Amino acid sequence: MNPVVLSLAFAAAVLASLLVKFWLATRQMRHVAGHRGAVPAAFASIVALEAHQKAADYTLAKLRTDIVGEAFGSAVLIAWTLLGGLAWLNTHVRELVEPRWGGMAYQLVLIGTFMLVGALLELPFELHRTFRLEQRFGFNKMTPALYVADMLKSLLLGLAIGTPLLALVLWLMQAAGSLWWLWAWGALTAFQLLAMVIYPTLIAPLFNKFEPLADETLVRRVESLMQRCGFRASGFFVMDGSRRSAHANAYFTGFGSGKRVVFFDTLLQRLSGDEVEAVLAHELGHFAHRHIVKRMVMMLAFSLAGFALLGWLATQPGFYLGLGVIPNALASNNALALLLFLMAIPAFMFFISPVFASLSRRDEFQADAYARSKADAADLVRALLKLYEDNASTLTPDPLYVRFYYSHPPASARIEALGLPGAHAAGALA
Numbered sequence: 001m002n003p004v005v006l007s008l009a010f011a012a013a014v015l016a017s018l019l020v021k022f023w024l025a026t027r028q029m030r031h032v033a034g035h036r037g038a039v040p041a042a043f044a045s046i047v048a049l050e051a052h053q054k055a056a057d058y059t060l061a062k063l064r065t066d067i068v069g070e071a072f073g074s075a076v077l078i079a080w081t082l083l084g085g086l087a088w089l090n091t092h093v094r095e096l097v098e099p100r101w102g103g104m105a106y107q108l109v110l111i112g113t114f115m116l117v118g119a120l121l122e123l124p125f126e127l128h129r130t131f132r133l134e135q136r137f138g139f140n141k142m143t144p145a146l147y148v149a150d151m152l153k154s155l156l157l158g159l160a161i162g163t164p165l166l167a168l169v170l171w172l173m174q175a176a177g178s179l180w181w182l183w184a185w186g187a188l189t190a191f192q193l194l195a196m197v198i199y200p201t202l203i204a205p206l207f208n209k210f211e212p213l214a215d216e217t218l219v220r221r222v223e224s225l226m227q228r229c230g231f232r233a234s235g236f237f238v239m240d241g242s243r244r245s246a247h248a249n250a251y252f253t254g255f256g257s258g259k260r261v262v263f264f265d266t267l268l269q270r271l272s273g274d275e276v277e278a279v280l281a282h283e284l285g286h287f288a289h290r291h292i293v294k295r296m297v298m299m300l301a302f303s304l305a306g307f308a309l310l311g312w313l314a315t316q317p318g319f320y321l322g323l324g325v326i327p328n329a330l331a332s333n334n335a336l337a338l339l340l341f342l343m344a345i346p347a348f349m350f351f352i353s354p355v356f357a358s359l360s361r362r363d364e365f366q367a368d369a370y371a372r373s374k375a376d377a378a379d380l381v382r383a384l385l386k387l388y389e390d391n392a393s394t395l396t397p398d399p400l401y402v403r404f405y406y407s408h409p410p411a412s413a414r415i416e417a418l419g420l421p422g423a424h425a426a427g428a429l430a
């Protein structure tokens with residue numbers, strides 16, 4: 001691999017992604033600002049002008065923050081790679097750690113330091129998002145104390161789980177021969193499956209309280225819905241989402257008979273029993289269509305291809321040199337290969353992200369259609385309008401921006417697909 005070609009391709013990909021992101025954000029801002037003055041005709045009788053304008057202001061404020069964050073992120077990426085940041089860090093960490101504690105410790109400390117610096121650089125943006133942006137629009141419910149507690153818990157959890165996992169991958173890279181990437185992929189896949197099993201019962205409760213759903217009427221109602229749909233749940237839970245954010249949600253987790261349905265308390269406060277049922281029917285639609293399994297299989301195939309590519313790149317001196325690092329002559333280069341790969345890949349992957357967004361939107365339409373067949377479409381429309389309004393999602397996004405980024409179709413498209421467009425919906429809702 002020719003390092004000069006790689007340097008140029010990488011710089012071009014970073015720059016092109018950034019320019020496309022700017023362009024799309026500008027389009028979205030112009031579109032949303034242009035429609036801020038009036039609620040779209042189809043929603044005029046069901047959405048208040050005040051809510052419409054709040055959504056526009058929130059969308060614009062978020063985009064402004066995103067643009068600054070993206071520009072900063074790209075600068076950091078170039079600083080780590082082409083400007084020699086990682087090479088510098090690598091020299092110092094290696095000199096300090098390797099002679100005393102050996103090659104594995106050096107690689108773990110290198111990756112740990114890199115992640116710590118990255119997290120510190122991101123922190124001002126995170127703080128701004130939570131305590132300025134979300135606060136200003138009334139979404140943030142998190143206190144600084146809870147924020148710090150969350151951060152410490154995540155850090156400890158990351159260290160406790162991440163360090164042995166990373167050590168395993170680094171060891172496989174060293175010891176498992178030229179097919180190490182296949183072994184590493186297998187190990188990570190096994191870990192991911194395990195994580196999915198233990199997450200709902202062991203990890204999530206570290207951050208939130210889960211209480212059995214106490215409302216008997218609602219329990220009977222959702223049980224009968226699940227029976228109609230051919231599902232069984234091992235329990236219905238209410239999560240104290242309101243501790244952190246006013247955004248509402250519901251989800252369905254677990255495998256086999258261990259499935260649990262989790263409602264955010266914010267969702268139950270905001271929606272009527274009919275509407276909760278319609279939202280759950282939508283979630284069940286994702287299961288009925290096997291969206292979760294399909295997405296997992298796709299991700300596993302992608303990560304296998306990624307590991308295979310890394311298996312090859314790690315042996316190419318040009319890969320290191322092209323991304324600003326001189327490979328170690330005596331120490332292992334595996335940690336460097338991992339870091340460079342994780343930095344370089346997103347720059348190139350950005351251009352295929354619309355494919356994933358479009359698949360996700362298709363899934364949402366399918367889940368909506370399923371919900372319509374098992375519950376009342378008018379209830380789902382009402383619930384969607386409330387949730388989109390509570391999340392201050394704009395009703396008037398730029399169509400191209402939607403194609404690139406939206407994992408969920410805009411409210412207008414979903415309501416139209418549910419067969420209750422415009423004035424018709426207003427009639428049904430009145």
Ligand SMILES: [Zn+2]
Nearest residue numbers: 282286364367
């Ligand atoms: Zn969905």
